[in-house]
Amino acid sequence: MAHSRRHLLQLLGLTGAGLALGTLRPAAAAAADGTLMERLSVCRPEGDPLQELLRRNRDFSRVWQAAERSDDPQGRATLLSESWPLHCQVRPDALAAGQRPWASVLCCADSRVAPEWIFACGAGELFVVRSAGNTAFDAGVASLEFAVAELAVPLILVMGHSGCGAVTAAMAKAPLTPLLEELVTPIRASLKPGADLAEAVRRNAAAAAAALPQRSALLRQAVAEGRLTIQAAYFDIGSGDVSLV
Numbered sequence: 445m446a447h448s449r450r451h452l453l454q455l456l457g458l459t460g461a462g463l464a465l466g467t468l469r470p471a472a473a474a475a476a477d478g479t480l481m482e483r484l485s486v487c488r489p490e491g492d493p494l495q496e497l498l499r500r501n502r503d504f505s506r507v508w509q510a511a512e513r514s515d516d517p518q519g520r521a522t523l524l525s526e527s528w529p530l531h532c533q534v535r536p537d538a539l540a541a542g543q544r545p546w547a548s549v550l551c552c553a554d555s556r557v558a559p560e561w562i563f564a565c566g567a568g569e570l571f572v573v574r575s576a577g578n579t580a581f582d583a584g585v586a587s588l589e590f591a592v593a594e595l596a597v598p599l600i601l602v603m604g605h606s607g608c609g610a611v612t613a614a615m616a617k618a619p620l621t622p623l624l625e626e627l628v629t630p631i632r633a634s635l636k637p638g639a640d641l642a643e644a645v646r647r648n649a650a651a652a653a654a655a656l657p658q659r660s661a662l663l664r665q666a667v668a669e670g671r672l673t674i675q676a677a678y679f680d681i682g683s684g685d686v687s688l689v
């Protein structure tokens with residue numbers, strides 16, 4: 445391992461079990477890591493990670509829609525917590541020593557679209573990158589490179605959502621700050637004249653998903669070698685449903 449990479453990983457607390465790439469280490473250390481990796485993997489699905497995300501989302505949307513039937517804020521929270529199908533939770537002491545997320549989600553910073561909530565995942569399951577408008581921004585792509593290279597994440601879900609303010613801003617003519625103009629530039633490039641907001645969100649998610657392997661040789665190689673799937677998706681806030689794009 446290059447010194448600079450080791451230093452970066454130490455800074456991020458990701459040495460040891462956080463590493464998924466093979467490194468030359470003593471057998472005892474490797475065995476200890478193996479035990480820890482098992483403990484970190486208790487929530488990891490055996491099948492297709494994309495199908496698992498969709499399965500958990502179906503459970504989420506059921507309780508999400510059920511909560512709508514309660515007029516009391518605390519009642520809604522109770523309903524969600526009691527029927528919340530939290531499928532799994534890794535032990536905190538294992539998480540203190542490493543991580544083994546099984547999917548990445550690139551999604552909007554919007555307060556209504558937290559992926560752990562939408563996909564009923566506990567700590568250590570999802571490697572999440574968020575920015576308004578879920579574009580393939582530089583730091584986001586770099587973060588996903590890290591997830592794929594160092595944590596062997598096999599899936600990146602690029603998820604747009606209904607009512608997205610960033611896509612709405614990209615579609616409008618109102619003046620924006622210089623940094624917001626920069627943020628909406630790739631969204632504007634994906635727009636199609638005459639499209640409504642929902643279609644614009646779907647096109648933007650698809651464009652960001654397509655941009656990831658174009659912008660990153662590391663991600664491109666992982667896709668080519670069958671180690672990585674990149675998929676665009678759309679989250680409907682009202683129903684709680686995630687659908688593929």
Ligand SMILES: [Zn+2]
Pocket residue numbers: 552553554576577605607608609610611
């Ligand atoms: Zn948004």
